[in-house]
Amino acid sequence: QQQVKQSPQSLIVQKGGISIINCAYENTAFDYFPWYQQFPGKGPALLIAIRPDVSEKKEGRFTISFNKSAKQFSLHIMDSQPGDSATYFCAARAGGFKTIFGAGTRLFVKA
Amino acid sequence: GAGVSQSPRYKVAKRGQDVALRCDPISGHVSLFWYQQALGQGPEFLTYFQNEAQLDKSGLPSDRFFAERPEGSVSTLKIQRTQQEDSAVYLCASSMTSGLEYNEQFFGPGTRLTVL
Structure with missing residues (x-):
């Protein structure tokens, strides 16, 4: 119930493409859903976050989509x-x- | 300071040794968190302080792990009789106010502990 399941484990995208990372949860008590970005040798840094009363939040090239009934949320990185x-x-x-963190998605964007 | 700092950045210990990891949070931040991040995994919650009070230590893996924040600023995570399974990056994070508000947690760079 405390888990957050994240997929895919790794992702390769061409420059200019859309990166999509998905997460699912079970615990309906969760009420805040942040996404973090981590570079090698650094700690995680908050990228964007959403509360479950909102279905979508966009900040620049980053968008969170939230589906409360399905208990799923995703990060889209445009361009x-x-x-x-x-x-x-x-x-x-x-x-x-x-x-509670997901297991992480390693993204590589090819130039 | 400008951000959360942790020391040492790297620590190699022989199995059975005790280690102490230090976290300097952002000045004035009330809340402080410790996480353990195994290789290729997400951070896992260890413990949480509000000022000097340790309000949640449910994530500490065993009684060999001990954390303190005696004056409500700097915190130390101590691991006694280290084991190989303790090898991980230990992350510290701080946030401005107390736990019931959705304040951003600022992470330090972590201490990479290797137990031989």
Whole structure:
């Protein structure tokens, strides 16, 4: 119930293409869903986040789509760039502090 | 400081040794978190402090793991009698206010612990 399942494990996208990462959860107590970006040797950094009362949130080239009934959410990276190559983690939080992370998606954008 | 800092960045320990990992959160941040990140995995929650109070330690894997934040700023994660399975990156994060609000957690670069 505490898990957040993330797919795919790895993703290769051409420059300019769309990267899509999917996540699913079971615990309906989760009420905040952040996405993190992590570069090698660095800690995760918040990219974008959504609450379940919203079905979509867009910030620049990054969009979260949220389907509350299906308990699924996804990250879309439009016009993917080589600098986007990193590991992306979806996450979920209940009660404001304990964050549960997915296993991560390693994205590589080919120039 | 400009961000969360952790030291040392790398630590190699022989099995059975004790280690201490330090976290300096962003100045003024009330909440502090420790996570363990195994190779190729997402971070896993270990423990949470609000000021000096340790409010949740449910993620600590065993009683060999101990965390403290005595003055509500710097925190230390101590691992006693290290085992090979303790090898991981230990991440510290801090956020501005207490746990019931959706404040961003700022992560440090982590300490990579290798137990031989």
